[in-house]
Amino acid sequence: MAEHILELRNISKAFSGNRVLNNVDLIIDPGEIVCLCGENGSGKSTLIKIISGVYTFDAGEVTINGRCYHRLSARQSIAEGIQVIYQDFSVFTNLSVAENIAMNYRVHNKKRFISDRFNRELARSALAQTGVDLPLDAMVEQLSVAEKQIVAISRAICQDVRLIIMDEPTTAITQKEIEKLFEIIRGLKRKGIAVMFVSHKLDEVMAICDRIVIIRNGVMVVDSQAQDFPREKLVFFMTGKEIEEEGFHYAGEETEAKPLLQVEGLSLAGAFTDVSFSVRPGEILAVTGQLGSGRTELAESLFGLRPATSGTIYIDGVETPIRSCRDALDNRIAYLPEDRLSEGLMLRRSLGDNFSSAVIDKLTNRLGLVSEKRVEELSVRWMTDLKMSPKHYTTLASDFSGGNQQRIVLGKWLASEPRIFVLNCPTVGVDVKSKSEIHAIIRDLAAQGLAIVLMSDDVGEIMASSNRVLIMQGGRVVFENDTEKVSESELNDRIIGAYREEAVK
Amino acid sequence: MKTTTKRLLRRIDRKTVQLLLLAVVLFVVMIILKGDKFLRAKNIESMLFQLVEPGLFAMCIGLAYLSKGIDLSVVTIANLVGVVNGIMLRTCLAPDGSNVGMLLALCVVIAVGVGLTCGIINAFFISNIGIFPILVTLGTQNLFMGIAMMLTQGRAEGNFPQPLMDFGNAMVGPIPLLTLLFLLLYALMCVVVHRTPYGRKLQWMGSNSKVTWYTGINNRRITYVTYILSGLLAALAGLVIMARTNSAKADYGSTYVFQALLTCVLAGISPLGGTGKYYNLILSIITIQITSTGFNLLRISPLIRDSIFGILLVLSIFIDYVSQTQRTRRLNRAAIRQLQQAGEKEAVE
CATH class of the missing domain: 3.40.50.300 (P-loop containing nucleotide triphosphate hydrolases)
Structure with missing residues (x-):
């Protein structure tokens, strides 16, 4: 049996005291097409970023091509042949197609001088592998979304790539373009390149995947061959009611x-x-x-x-x-924003600060100064009303779990007595x-x-x-x-x- | 009894204790090394005099730091105030000095006007245009100095009327009047930062401006108030410089900005925004003053002094940064450990 390209063991990761991934195991073999599914905030993007070396993991180990890593840098990940194509493709819109495709190769092989001829040759051969014809000198900003994606894929395969991870590759392109994309992916598969596909769209997933992996609240809940997977259960597994x-x-x-x-x-x-x-x-x-x-x-x-x-x-x-x-x-009117951690909560400030932030102008005494007593009373009241475990009101918001943090944001708005x-x-x-x-x-x-x-x-x-x-x-x-x-x-x-x-x- | 002491201890900031210790240690070291000169009443008095200007600038930059910004233009605002007032006094003062009272009042009006305008200019570029505070205030620093240079052709203004000098050198018992006024103003600013809704919002904005935006807090207004306050405090420092040195110059006190940055970082007011206690600033101001007087008494060259201050600044920022990253790392590990223990418990059951 050929060795695995990627093997994750017990990977855990937390952000400021909030765990996002919990003991995740994942194996990817050469030529496999794996689909990674999960709701927003389930931890799938964190997982991708750990594989690509953007985030460090807090526990567990990653084995790539037989080499074991306890710390993985983006440079090492790329050197091992892992390429990620993010949703926005991360292309340089102010450079030409050829320059974009050759960029990563040049950086990684420490090419100090730019040779236009070399760029074009490299780009031409990479594009030939995808079977798409793009003008090499066109500025990338003039390309369509699907063409930009082709540029990103070509950029990935012109290095010695073994695993390509695509984050939501089909959201912004048309049905016809999706079919074209799948053709390219199947071509990659024949060359023994593995593809990890991140998507919500069930029909597409089923059309192309060998394996389905579902992640929920940072835990891997499903890892199954696509043909064995009961498709009507996808939503159930993703939301876990x-x-x-x-x-x-x-x-x-x-x-x-x-x-x-x-x-x-x-x-x-x-x-x-x-x-x-x-x-x-x-x-x-x-x-x-x-x-x-x-x-x-x-x-x-x-x-x-x-x-x-x-x-x-x-x-x-x-x-x-x-x-x-x-x-x-x-x-x-009150508004609870989408991203609790970056838009709703001041993580490094206290419970009292967070609870009082929408109504601070009203928590003053006769001199117009903030009354610490009223801030405390307010915090205690909402902690009780929202059934949080009682803590002192000066406790930092980052010391609470995700569910309790969301209650803090709720409490902040409820304190403003919205209609x-x-x-x-x-x-x-x-x-x-x-x-x-x-x-x-x-x-x-x-x-x-x-x-x-x-x-x-x-x-x-x-x-x-x-x-x-x-x-x-x-x-x-x-x-x-x-x-x-x-x-x-x-x-x-x-x-x-x-x-x-x-x-x- | 025990719990009340504990509660009291929890309320005391760790940084306060550290700074207090540092100040006391430095004080004792100075007494051991140069006790005779250091403890002389004249020396103590001059230290109290000297800390007013850097203290005011540190108050400005501390405010900007809390908002996750910086105000590098403060010293040139002070100089601009001094220069404009100097020219005004030179041209308007009657030979018999009869209108001196009115002119000194006018000085205050000019100071407020200049401070306000400069603050608004800074805030406009930072908030409305969205340029980084460090770039904006680096630019306005040169702009304000350039204006002062143009007005004076690089010469110093001086020979201010006697009442201003008397005010600048007045003593209340053993304490200089200026120092006393400075302490009052500082106490007032502590209340503003720590106890008013504006102060709370300022710290919240510095800690996460996106959250305050989503909370309906007017970030732009906070930014304006902050840089205007900073400009006004700087303008006040301009008046102090006039009264204390009997001169005004476009490029006076160029090392003050740096000293103020160091003072803030030492006090634990992080340039990364939102953290730190404004009330610790006074301890840090005193610490820096002891060090700086100490260098003088020990006859350490000012050239070396600047580089030592530089090392101190980088070091304090470094320590600040390391302790923050360590903290988050500890938190993450604890969260995972807790979770794994919970998992094991489940497995046992």
């Missing part, structure tokens, strides 16, 4: 309450167009859609971070322009138990009469914690219905744009 949750029922159906938040024809140039919806108090409206669907921009626009360029927002039936965060806060709460993927990267607890908190808030807009990727989350769902695609709302009236699989297909009416009949 082990704890059955009560569904959410909107109580106000009969009362015909007036919408608390109503949006009409809202547009933001380059992000979303003509979005309309309304949310009544007590309702949870789920907004979903793939990467680039415009839903994060919509959320940020509701909070005044990126004010909409046209359209109207009504709050309590009154037209209320939201041009800044100040406007949003004045109208008691409208926009939550963007509130349970990404949170363990299963905390996840269902956070869902319970959200449902509880709705029961208290808040209007909630829940942006989410997680179909299970939408099914369990919303009463209406809205799907966005390319900045437009393409679907809206009561959650009860849609099945989980229909929703799934609609999100990836694969839903066909005939399939129902």
Whole structure:
């Protein structure tokens, strides 16, 4: 048996006290096509970056081509023949095709002088291997997305590559281009080059993969041959709904309450167009859609971070322009951002600082000075309300686990007593138990009469914690219905744009 | 009883203890080496006088540091204030000195105006245009000095009216009036940084400006307030320099910026933003003053002194950096250990 290209053993990795990967084992053999699946925040990008030597791992060992590493640098990883093609392809747009393709080779083989002829020869032979013809002198910025990808692949194979890792290679290219890409990948496979493919799109995955690997909350949950894999279980394995949750029922159906938040024809140039919806108090409206669907921009626009360029927002039936965060806060709108660690939480500051950050102007005494006592009272109150294990309010936020950190961000906003709460993927990267607890908190808030807009990727989350769902695609709302009236699989297909009416009949 | 002491100890910053120890050790070392000269009342008095200017500049840079910025232009703002006031006094002072009171009041107005304008210029380029603070203030440092140079043709302004000199040299008991005013102002700034909503937001912005943005905190306003405060404090230092030295020069005190950077880093106010206690600054100011006076008494050349300060700065930043990375590494290891133990427990069950 040929030796493995890559062998990971017990790899663990943590960021500022939060573990992201836990004892991951993975083996990749020559000529294998492996698909790596996982939700946002499951740890798959961290895994890629560990294999490519960008991140150091905290425990475990990596064996590449029979050599064992306890510390792996990017240089070593490349020297061992591992190449990563990131989502943005990392190409130099201001250089020509030939220069881009030859760049890595030159850097790695310490070529001190640039020879245009050498670049072109190298580029020509690399492109020949992919079977695509690109003008060598064209500036890369003039190429299409798919062509840029070809440049990135050619750049990878002009070195002695053994494993190519592609991060979401099919998100931005057309169906025809995808087929072309697969052809190239199969060609690589015949040469004994292994490919690791990171993707969500099930159909594609099944068409090309030999093996499927699923990672969830930093743990490898599935490692199976593609033909043995029960495809209807993919979503289950990715989201891991082990704890059955009560569904959410909107109580106000009969009362015909007036919408608390109503949006009409809202547009933001380059992000979303003509979005309309309304949310009544007590309702949870789920907004979903793939990467680039415009839903994060919509959320940020509701909070005044990126004010909409046209359209109207009504709050309590009154037209209320939201041009800044100040406007949003004045109208008691809160926003829980997508990335807890970089956007929601001040990791190196205390619990009290984090809890008080949205309302600090109100926590003052008669002299206008911050009252330490009130900050402490506030922290203690939200720690209890959100069922966190009690800690002193000066404890640093980085000392808490992912689930508790998300509660801190929730608490920061709840302290501002919002009426409208926009939550963007509130349970990404949170363990299963905390996840269902956070869902319970959200449902509880709705029961208290808040209007909630829940942006989410997680179909299970939408099914369990919303009463209406809205799907966005390319900045437009393409679907809206009561959650009860849609099945989980229909929703799934609609999100990836694969839903066909005939399939129902 | 025990828990209350513990709680009290927890509230005391580690850096405060370190700095206090350092200051005491240096003080004792100076007494041993040059006790006779060091402890002389005149020496103590001149130390108290001298720490005012670098102290004010350290207060400016400390503020900028907390916001994850830097303000290199402070000394030239002070000089610009001195030069403009010097020219104004030279041209407007009546020969009989009858209008001196009004002119000195005008000096204060000019100082506030210059400080405010310079602060706004810095904040505008940093916040509205989005250029790195270090580049902006390096540029404005030269700009402000250039203006002062043009106004004076490189000459020093001097011979200020007597009331200003009297004010600059006044004593309240054994303590110089200027030092006393400086300490009051410092105490006020400590309250501003540690106890006002602005101060909290300043530290939060320095620690993670993205989070404050997503929290609806107006980062731009914080940046403006910070650089304006820094400009005003620097302008005040300009008045102090006039009163104390009876002169104003476009390129006076060029080593002050560096000394202020060192003071802040020593106090644990990290250039990486958001961390450090403003109230530790005074200990660090005193420490640096003892060192600098010590060098003088020991007849160590100022040339060597500068390079020793340089080494100290790099060293403190290095220690700061290492202790931070060590901390995160420790945290990560602990998290994984905890998790593995939990896993083993599960396996046993």
